[in-house]
Structures are given as C-alpha cells and as structure tokens.
Amino acid sequence: MDRNTSASRGFPKELISTLVCQKDRGSLVADGETPEYIVDGVLKCATCSERYRIDGGILRMLPETQILGDTLASEMAARDREAEKYDRRIASRHYREVISTMHALGVLQGKTVIEYGCGTGRLTKEIVQKAHAVLAVDFSLISLKIVQHALPPDAPVGLVLADSIRFITKEHTFDRGLAAQFFEHIPTERERHLFLQHAASAIKHGGTFVATIYHHDLRRRLKKLSQEGMHKSGIYYYFFTMREIQKLFAQYFVPQKITPIDIMLPFAARLHLSQKLSGYISRCLECVLLMRLLGHLILYQGAPKK
Ligand SMILES: C[S@@+](CC[C@H](N)C(=O)[O-])C[C@H]1O[C@@H](n2cnc3c(N)ncnc32)[C@H](O)[C@@H]1O
Ligand SMILES: [Zn+2]
Known part of the structure; x- marks a missing residue:
C-alpha cells in the first residue's frame, strides 16, 4: 500500500x-x-x-435504529454525547488494561485486525503502530470522528459505523479480533451469542480473539452490587463472573487465557503512583491468586473453533 x-x-x-x-x-x-x-x-x-x-x-453500515432496539439506541445516543469526555474518564485505568491486552494480541507485525466497539480509539492507536491494517467498528459517529482525527491521515485504519453485534465480514479474514470493554454493553443473551458467532467467523483459523470485559470482582461481591444495570448516562452494563465468560465463549472459541486484569491494591489510590507504574504493578499482581479476585476486568484470549 x-x-x-x-x-x-x-x-x-x-x-x-x-x-x-x-x-x-x-x-x-x-x-x-x-x-x-x-x-x-x-x-x-x-x-x-x-x-x-x-x-x-x-x-x-448501520441498520435502521428499530433493528437495534431501545437499549442499544439509548447507548448509541449516550456514546455520542459522552465521546469527548471518554479518554479523560478512563485515563487512570488505561495502563492497567492496555499492557496486558496488547500482550494478549501477540505479534501484530503484518497482521490484519478487526476491532469491535473501538470507541475513541484508545487501543486502535496502539494497534495501528504495529499491525498491517485495522478495521475499526463502532456505532458512535462522534467517537469514530475522534479516532479519525487522532490518527495520521495515512494510517491503515478503516472506520466503519455499524452495530458490532450484527456486523458481518468475509469469513476467516482477520488475524486478530479485539473487543475492549464492549461485550458488557451487549444487552441480551441472544445478542451476546450473535456477536461471538460473528467475531469467531471473522477471524482466521489459528488467529486470536481478545476481549476485556467488566468483572464482577470481590469488591463488588462484598458490596452485594447487582451484576446488571444502567449507567446514569443511559448505557446498559453487565458485570460477568469468570465462569460466565468461560461458558459463553466456549461455544465459539478455544480458550488460551482467561484472567482478571486491571488490579488495584487496596489503598493504592493514596500512594499517587504514576499511571504507567500502576499498570506494571497490576500486571505483576495478575500472577497472585488472591489479588486476581480484585481485577476490575476479565481478559479473554482464545482461538476460533474450527
Ligand atoms: C466502553 S467503550 C470502549 C471503547 C474502546 N474499546 C476502549 O476500550 O477505549 C464501548 C464502545 O463500544 C461501542 N458500542 C457499544 N455497543 C455497540 C454496538 N452494538 N455496536 C457498535 N459499537 C458499540 C460504544 O459506542 C463505545 O464506543
Ligand atoms: Zn447484497
């Protein structure tokens, strides 16, 4: 090119x-x-x-909003409203997620990647520096415009306005698939299956799918917080247990790694560590069994089933 x-x-x-x-x-x-x-x-x-x-x-490539249903249509409007603030809101957690996620994606040189729910391009920007090309899909036009302006004009990134749940591509085409903090916003069990089926068929045999997903972690369990709900902004969410993710993904992927990430030590906020250092500490804590219970996100890495 x-x-x-x-x-x-x-x-x-x-x-x-x-x-x-x-x-x-x-x-x-x-x-x-x-x-x-x-x-x-x-x-x-x-x-x-x-x-x-x-x-x-x-x-x-977005279908009519009636096909999306009320919950997704409400999220779409909310994402457009919130897009400008998104990167700032998530900045403190960025490194605790991205180091492990990029590691799970493996070597990207020469690889073609599909990213579902790319948002404002937090990970797209990292991936495109290494991969051959990225197809980045989101249903928030404002978020996609933010990604577009953050990338060099000749970055090999194809931006697609589409519903990532229903979006289909040519089969077994991508070396890597990524869905960072997207899966927890799919509102129904039927749509979760639909998405996983589409993602598994988009990726080549021998390719890798990586997802980060809200974890119903120990802190949430002790506080007896509900797994499902709506953010104030009108965005649906579901916090998954490790077992739920294992079971859901097993129909479509052979798991390679399922582990909690984004781990913060109790009282760490008071230490005012740099975001990068907090990212590396979190990565070390991934190996400590008890600490894993505190991971805010589940990292899933798997290969599509043949
Ligand atoms: C929490 S943000 C994560 C964005 C990005 N992956 C990141 O980690 O910074 C979730 C993104 O998924 C998008 N999204 C949610 N449901 C979607 C759907 N059904 N189709 C396309 N995009 C969707 C939202 O617009 C939003 O940009
Ligand atoms: Zn046609």
Whole structure:
C-alpha cells in the first residue's frame, strides 16, 4: 500500500475485500475509479446492488435504529454525547488494561485486525503502530470522528459505523479480533451469542480473539452490587463472573487465557503512583491468586473453533 499518495483520512481501499454486504454476504465493490484511501464514495454489493456510503472517510453500515432496539439506541445516543469526555474518564485505568491486552494480541507485525466497539480509539492507536491494517467498528459517529482525527491521515485504519453485534465480514479474514470493554454493553443473551458467532467467523483459523470485559470482582461481591444495570448516562452494563465468560465463549472459541486484569491494591489510590507504574504493578499482581479476585476486568484470549 502506498501511504504517501493517500487522500486524507480516507477508508483504505485494501480493506474492501474484508467486507461483505450486510444483507446477503455478497462481495462489495467500489463504484468507479478509487484512490488508495476513499474519502467519499460508494461500495456496491455485487449480488443485490445494495449501496453503502463512505462519507468523510467513514463507511456507513448501520441498520435502521428499530433493528437495534431501545437499549442499544439509548447507548448509541449516550456514546455520542459522552465521546469527548471518554479518554479523560478512563485515563487512570488505561495502563492497567492496555499492557496486558496488547500482550494478549501477540505479534501484530503484518497482521490484519478487526476491532469491535473501538470507541475513541484508545487501543486502535496502539494497534495501528504495529499491525498491517485495522478495521475499526463502532456505532458512535462522534467517537469514530475522534479516532479519525487522532490518527495520521495515512494510517491503515478503516472506520466503519455499524452495530458490532450484527456486523458481518468475509469469513476467516482477520488475524486478530479485539473487543475492549464492549461485550458488557451487549444487552441480551441472544445478542451476546450473535456477536461471538460473528467475531469467531471473522477471524482466521489459528488467529486470536481478545476481549476485556467488566468483572464482577470481590469488591463488588462484598458490596452485594447487582451484576446488571444502567449507567446514569443511559448505557446498559453487565458485570460477568469468570465462569460466565468461560461458558459463553466456549461455544465459539478455544480458550488460551482467561484472567482478571486491571488490579488495584487496596489503598493504592493514596500512594499517587504514576499511571504507567500502576499498570506494571497490576500486571505483576495478575500472577497472585488472591489479588486476581480484585481485577476490575476479565481478559479473554482464545482461538476460533474450527
Ligand atoms: C466502553 S467503550 C470502549 C471503547 C474502546 N474499546 C476502549 O476500550 O477505549 C464501548 C464502545 O463500544 C461501542 N458500542 C457499544 N455497543 C455497540 C454496538 N452494538 N455496536 C457498535 N459499537 C458499540 C460504544 O459506542 C463505545 O464506543
Ligand atoms: Zn447484497
């Protein structure tokens, strides 16, 4: 791919071959002559002629909101409202999650990655420095625009506005799949299965899927907090137990690692450690059995079942 002659912040033409029509899985082809990076254009299904717009570099594949249902539609609006504040809100936890997550993704050189629920690109920015290309999917247009502006114009990242639960791609195409803090916001059991089925089929045999997910940890259990609820902003969440994740994912993936991460020692907040140091301490604590009970997130790493 010639990154020097790219149009600014367009959708990389080379990622079109990873996409399919959301109605009938037909191949998509660009309408007319296309540059290496498409800023405004149309992708057309070779089977049913359905058209998908690329508008300002972002591919639009979102279904009508009625299909999403009220809970997801409410989250979509909330994510757009909250997008500007997101990175600041999560900054203190960033390193306690990212070091382990990047490690679980393994070697990324030459690899093509699909990221579900990429948000404002916290991990997209890390991945793109190493991987060959990234297809980053989210249903918050404002979040995707933030990612777009944070990336160099010629970054090999294809931004897609779509419902990550229902989004389908060409089968067994990606070397890696990532869903960081996305799974806990899927509102129904049926949709959790739908997402896992789609993610498993998007990834190559021998590829890796990594997810970080809210953990119903010891602190929450002692406080008798409910596993399910709505954030004030109107965002649905579910805090999972390790066993629940094991069971749900087992139908689609062979587990390689399931471990609590994002561990903070009791009273650590008073020590005012740097965020990076707190990230490395958390990573060491992942090996301490009792400390693992305090992990705020579950890290899942697995390979799609054949
Ligand atoms: C907690 S944020 C995590 C963002 C990013 N992965 C990170 O770790 O910083 C969850 C993201 O998932 C997106 N999301 C939630 N449900 C979605 C869905 N059904 N389809 C697409 N995006 C969704 C939200 O818009 C939001 O950007
Ligand atoms: Zn079609």
